[in-house]
Amino acid sequence: MEHPIGTTAGTVRSAERQARADWLITELGRLAADAEDPREQARFRRTADSLVRLAIAFRS
Amino acid sequence: MSGEAARVLAEADQSAWNGRIAESAAPILGLAHWDGTLYLDRESILDPLQHMYEHAGEERPTSTLVIYRESLATLLHEHAHFLGPFGSSQEAAREAFTKPGSRQLEEGVTEAWAQDHLDEYIHRLGIDKVAPGIDSVQASGYYAAFVPAVRELTSDLESRNDLRQGEVLDLLNRQTAASQMPLLVTLVYNSTRLPDLEPAGDNTRSRLESILRSGLEHLDNYELAPPDFATTNSLSTADQILNHLTQEIQSAEAAYPSTPPRAIAPPHADARTLPPPVPTRDVPSPHQTALSGLMPPTTTAPPAATHPSPARSNHSSGSRQALTRTA
Numbered sequence: 001m002e003h004p005i006g007t008t009a010g011t012v013r014s015a016e017r018q019a020r021a022d023w024l025i026t027e028l029g030r031l032a033a034d035a036e037d038p039r040e041q042a043r044f045r046r047t048a049d050s051l052v053r054l055a056i057a058f059r060s
Numbered sequence: 061m062s063g064e065a066a067r068v069l070a071e072a073d074q075s076a077w078n079g080r081i082a083e084s085a086a087p088i089l090g091l092a093h094w095d096g097t098l099y100l101d102r103e104s105i106l107d108p109l110q111h112m113y114e115h116a117g118e119e120r121p122t123s124t125l126v127i128y129r130e131s132l133a134t135l136l137h138e139h140a141h142f143l144g145p146f147g148s149s150q151e152a153a154r155e156a157f158t159k160p161g162s163r164q165l166e167e168g169v170t171e172a173w174a175q176d177h178l179d180e181y182i183h184r185l186g187i188d189k190v191a192p193g194i195d196s197v198q199a200s201g202y203y204a205a206f207v208p209a210v211r212e213l214t215s216d217l218e219s220r221n222d223l224r225q226g227e228v229l230d231l232l233n234r235q236t237a238a239s240q241m242p243l244l245v246t247l248v249y250n251s252t253r254l255p256d257l258e259p260a261g262d263n264t265r266s267r268l269e270s271i272l273r274s275g276l277e278h279l280d281n282y283e284l285a286p287p288d289f290a291t292t293n294s295l296s297t298a299d300q301i302l303n304h305l306t307q308e309i310q311s312a313e314a315a316y317p318s319t320p321p322r323a324i325a326p327p328h329a330d331a332r333t334l335p336p337p338v339p340t341r342d343v344p345s346p347h348q349t350a351l352s353g354l355m356p357p358t359t360t361a362p363p364a365a366t367h368p369s370p371a372r373s374n375h376s377s378g379s380r381q382a383l384t385r386t387a
Binding site for chain 1: 087088
């Protein structure tokens with residue numbers, strides 16, 4: 001049995017999460033580039049790693 | 061060699077790593093790609109490891125050893141992402157990874173497990189001989205928004221299922237995203253009286269999964285926050301998840317008020333093999349919480365906002381507000 005409304009809501013939500021991941025990856029790249037502390041830089045980059053993995057998963 | 065050592069260390073059936081390592085582009089440090097390729101940053105990961113082997117056996121300053129250790133921590137973390145049981149596929153894992161809460165769970169599990177097993181990984185690869193002293197320096201971990209919550213949730217499950225410390229982390233780490241959440245739900249469900257009470261527990265399991273997913277997804281709010289802030293709120297969120305689970309379980313159990321208590325608990329089931337639902341302990345009194353070690357749920361606490369902004373969501377670690385279920 002299909003649930004068109006639920007499916008649409010789920011699709012919209014996935015699109016929102018994908019857009020959030022894309023925005024955060026860009027933001028984390030900027031933060032990492034601006035960070036002077038290597039630890040902070042690594043923290044931002046490791047966080048970006050996870051979001052890039054998610055972004056690729058959404059697009060595959 | 062690095063991938064096989066990680067697989068053996070994790071006691072996982074298989075790794076999806078295809079043996080290829082590619083140089084990543086900024087801002088990526090390490091990435092376990094869904095196609096099986098391992099992407100690593102040249103300057104921060106590959107060059108330090110190459111330098112380490114080029115100077116094998118030499119004494120090096122602590123700062124250099126820390127850099128090596130950071131590189132190896134990322135390497136082990138990424139290899140852990142590739143692990144899974146026999147027959148698991150990256151396609152199913154990839155699809156599951158996009159579901160709410162899955163990324164936070166996998167990232168928290170992978171990082172916590174890698175932190176806990178880094179020294180053993182180093183010893184298995186003989187790197188303590190290549191870089192003497194590397195096992196005596198510290199490299200702090202990452203993912204402060206996810207790791208504390210995952211540690212608290214898994215530690216609670218270990219207590220309630222009579223499993224050794226770290227066993228739930230080990231079990232989850234050798235799953236892909238496709239089976240991590242179902243396993244987590246099973247461990248929660250089997251630690252209650254419900255397997256004995258419900259003819260079919262699909263609805264309850266579904267509600268437990270919704271609580272776990274919405275709670276774990278909430279951790280996104282602390283992803284950019286400083287580590288201390290993220291840690292505090294990660295723990296607070298785990299408390300909220302556990303309270304919400306308690307409420308749900310008590311509500312489900314309350315539907316069977318006349319069920320006689322079991323006289324003798326059955327032999328303890330092997331949680332590692334995840335058998336069909338089997339109760340693992342005596343029936344608690346009606347006033348006991350279903351999840352041991354937790355405060356009973358309050359009836360007056362208002363539901364917390366599900367997606368507060370990071371700047372406005374600094375719940376205290378003692379907060380017991382229930383999460384709003386959204387999934």
